[in-house]
Amino acid sequence: MRKCYFDHVATNPLDTRVFDAMMPFFKEEFGNPLSIYEPGARAKEAIENARAQVASLVNSKASEIIFTSSGAEANNFALRGIALSRQNEGKHIIVSRMEHHSILNSARFLEKMGFAVTYLPVDKHGFVDPETVKKSITKETTLISVIHASSEVGTIEPLKEIAAVAKEKGIILHTDAVATTGNIPVNVKELGVDLLSMAAHQFYGPKGAGALYVREGLRIVPLIYGGIQENGRRAGTENVPAIAGMGKAAELARDEMKARTEHVKKLRDKLFKGVSNVENVYLTGHPDNRLPAHASFCVEFIEGEAMLLLLAAKGIYAASGSACSSKALKASPVLLSMGISASLAQGSIVFTLGKDNTDEDIEYMLTEFPQVIKRLREISPYAKGWGIKGEGGECTVQR
DSSP, X not given: OOOXXXXXXXXXXXXXXXXXXXXXGGTTTOOOTTOSSHHHHHHHHHHHHHHHHHHHHHTOOGGGEEEESOHHHHHHHXXXXXXXXXXXXXXXXXXXXXOOHHHHHHHHHHHHTTOXXXXXXXXXXXXXXXXXXXXXXXXXXXXXXXXSBOTTTOBBOOHHHHHHHHHHHTOEEEEEOTTTBTTBOOOHHHHTOSEEEEEGGGGTOOTTOEEEEEOTTOOOOOSSOSSOHXXXXXXXXXXXXXXXXXXXXXXXXXXXXXXXXXXXXXHHHHHHHHHTXXXXXXXXXXXXXXXXXXXXXXXXXXOHHHHHHHHHHTTEEOBSSOTTTGGGOSOOHHHHHTTOOHHXXXXXXXXXXXXXXXHHHHHHHHHHHHHHHHHXXXXXXXXXXXXXXXXXXXXXXXX
């Protein structure tokens, strides 16, 4: 049976070249980077080399990169670290409803600490309107966090315009760029952001390695205390193999981005065209201004988990909702915020492509997917007229 992995937004396979770059630091080069003797110095050199590689990927200074254990930690660090460092200036923050749980749950944590939080609405494509951001700002606002692109629906947000609003008001802007860094061009200077989160496994690096870009001169309260690592901003003995791997993955992503993007976009467009022949399937997110490897849909009359199970039985691996929430068996808050009904949102499915996918993978999926939908609709009480039907909401219909 053919195996087709279409869940690259959840994680990516480790590039062999990245694995090779990591290997020496598991055994031969085992030194602690804080040690002053030669093995420690070599470990420290590997970290600083990786820092420069990651900085080059996002066009920052190496000194502006702080390594973390994940994108989720970077998001927590950014939101809580900036909010707490500026609480004497104001205790109001703004986040969008498109955010990852690591942002939304950090915002809720801050609410319990006495901060006020505004959750920005989005339109039917998942766009945050810069004018809405502007109207939400108060004299107490110190931080805005808007995701660069949704991993769930693929929409790329108008960050430059939002950054202009934030700069005009003197407010710090953070973006969760986990889904974009290493996959599309990300330039912190062009975007105008003050902080940016990223994760290595989203661009063929190792799990357990992430980073936070923090603009030079910006004060941030540490999330983890205990030592002087990362210039005193993130304590704990560094995961040298993972950091070295993230650096190599960043270098490869920078050098190969154009070719990778052209490859996955071609496959995605083929997938779009094929799925459009299946009745009552709705595209989610913007049809054009979206991640090049991303295709997401809502399928009417069917529950997402059932689709995933039958597709997996055919060797096709996809997702329903975000990787962190798909097991919760709840309608996606991202889809609900876009005006999609709860019943239709239950039928969400997300295909995200990678550099190793082929035309044959797409052809196989387009052969099996309609059969899975047909089988599930044959046993669906909703397809037979029970319950609520026709709740397409504001989804773009693909027919």
